[in-house]
Amino acid sequence: MYRFLTTLLFFALALPAHAWNAAGHRLVAVIAWQQLSPPVREAINIALARHPDHGRWLASARSSDAGDLFAEAATWPDDIRNDPRFYDEDHEPPTPALPGFADTARHKRWHYVDLDVTGKVQSGELDQQIERLAKLLKTSRNTEQISYALPWLLHLVGDIHQPLHVGRHGDEGGNQVEIENPFNKRLPFSSLHLYWDDLPGPPWLRGRRLDDVASHLLARYPAPEQGSVSLWRKESHDLLPATYPGKQGSLLPIISEDFHRASRDMANRRLVEAGYRLGRLLNGIFGNTMSHGTP
Numbered sequence: 001m002y003r004f005l006t007t008l009l010f011f012a013l014a015l016p017a018h019a020w021n022a023a024g025h026r027l028v029a030v031i032a033w034q035q036l037s038p039p040v041r042e043a044i045n046i047a048l049a050r051h052p053d054h055g056r057w058l059a060s061a062r063s064s065d066a067g068d069l070f071a072e073a074a075t076w077p078d079d080i081r082n083d084p085r086f087y088d089e090d091h092e093p094p095t096p097a098l099p100g101f102a103d104t105a106r107h108k109r110w111h112y113v114d115l116d117v118t119g120k121v122q123s124g125e126l127d128q129q130i131e132r133l134a135k136l137l138k139t140s141r142n143t144e145q146i147s148y149a150l151p152w153l154l155h156l157v158g159d160i161h162q163p164l165h166v167g168r169h170g171d172e173g174g175n176q177v178e179i180e181n182p183f184n185k186r187l188p189f190s191s192l193h194l195y196w197d198d199l200p201g202p203p204w205l206r207g208r209r210l211d212d213v214a215s216h217l218l219a220r221y222p223a224p225e226q227g228s229v230s231l232w233r234k235e236s237h238d239l240l241p242a243t244y245p246g247k248q249g250s251l252l253p254i255i256s257e258d259f260h261r262a263s264r265d266m267a268n269r270r271l272v273e274a275g276y277r278l279g280r281l282l283n284g285i286f287g288n289t290m291s292h293g294t295p
């Protein structure tokens with residue numbers, strides 16, 4: 001039995017988690033899409049249609065609806081983690097340049113920012129990259145650059161609302177923390193980070209069912225103040241202590257019913273906040289220039 005448990009733990013921990021799962025990022029996108037004005041939707045639709053992987057999004061969404069494709073684009077920065085066309089800049093040589101991509105790096109450091117107890121940045125570029133991409137999208141006239149930057153911005157605004165992406169320095173945002181989760185029969189042992197990533201729902205959630213979940217969340221949680229990227233970062237960092245379970249199981253910290261309920265509530269609220277803020281940010285970026293993104 002012990003060997004079985006250690007094997008399970010090995011597999012759980014061998015798969016480092018990245019972010020909200022795909023359902024989380026799509027929910028943020030669906031909520032953001034509802035905030036967008038028709039001209040902004042149109043400008044974004046044109047920019048995404050120029051992205052080299054647009055055909056992949058059409059295939060995975062099984063839809064040509066502009067909102068559905070917007071939701072697919074939001075998971076692209078995670079999709080390239082297993083894509084051999086791209087490389088890990090820390091320990092792999094660059095892969096050949098590809099038409100339409102600014103570069104072929106996976107940019108894993110863009111997905112998180114680790115702060116120490118005093119709030120000082122230790123590693124990661126999540127907040128900086130959101131600022132940079134938003135500025136680039138607002139000022140650039142280069143259509144290739146815009147199409148490359150847009151999926152990144154959709155994704156990273158979701159990530160900064162996940163408290164473990166503004167992680168505790170030293171445990172890789174909960175990736176090195178093992179927990180026992182009696183509420184997941186398929187994966188009763190996992191990293192704390194993976195537990196949080198999967199709270200939004202199953203990763204295959206799309207289409208009508210995804211829209212239903214988004215409507216349910218929008219009815220339940222109010223629109224947040226817009227704030228700034230540093231406020232979003234601070235909120236996540238302040239929530240961080242509450243993301244670690246306090247109760248100890250027989251081997252590991254264990255997810256209790258109360259903790260699970262509170263965590264789901266926190267995750268859902270953060271998804272709604274991310275969705276509203278992303279929508280308003282995009283309205284601000286694309287709203288002023290009707291011709292933005294056209295040659």
Ligand SMILES: [Zn+2]
Nearest residue numbers: 018019111159
């Ligand atoms: Zn991410």
